[in-house]
Amino acid sequence: MALELLQLTNLQQELRATIGDSVAQLSVVLTDDAHIQPLNHRWRGVNRATDVLSFPMGEGGLLGDIVISVETARRRLRPEDWELQDELLFLLIHGLLHLLGYDHMEAAERREMEAAEQRLWTALGRVGTLRAAQS
Numbered sequence: 413m414a415l416e417l418l419q420l421t422n423l424q425q426e427l428r429a430t431i432g433d434s435v436a437q438l439s440v441v442l443t444d445d446a447h448i449q450p451l452n453h454r455w456r457g458v459n460r461a462t463d464v465l466s467f468p469m470g471e472g473g474l475l476g477d478i479v480i481s482v483e484t485a486r487r488r489l490r491p492e493d494w495e496l497q498d499e500l501l502f503l504l505i506h507g508l509l510h511l512l513g514y515d516h517m518e519a520a521e522r523r524e525m526e527a528a529e530q531r532l533w534t535a536l537g538r539v540g541t542l543r544a545a546q547s
Contacts (some may be wrong), residue, residue, distance in 0.1 A: 438511070440504065447480040457542045465487060465504040466510035481485035496539075500540065505532045 447463035453459045455467070463484040468476040485499045509528050516522040530542050 437473055438475045438508070439477045441477065442482050443479060444483040445481050448479055448484070451479060464507045468505040468511050476511040478504060478511070480504070480507065486493070498538070501536070501538070505529050
């Protein structure tokens with residue numbers, strides 16, 4: 413888990429540099445299903461684990477918090493598509509876009525968010541087309 417944390421920290425820095433956000437602070441929590449499930453239940457009313465949750469702060473230079481379940485990320489990982497580091501980067505991008513106001517409840521919102529995910533993915537030097545968000 414320590415290596416994953418180091419990799420995710422580096423990826424977080426890449427992302428912040430890419431979106432040009434040098435002021436806002438962002439925290440990322442890597443956890444497991446046992447810890448993310450109660451958060452998902454409390455804040456979204458969904459009583460199961462999820463891959464990523466975002467909690468916007470929107471004040472005083474604080475962008476917000478992103479909570480990622482590494483356990484769910486591993487379970488949903490399709491090794492033929494990419495490695496765990498790529499899955500964590502995708503979830504970080506997805507969570508970050510939620511903090512920036514993107515959503516995927518409606519079809520038009522989903523298309524806009526997926527396009528933004530793809531732009532960030534490509535801007536970070538990653539290749540290939542992203543799959544649709546599973547969150």
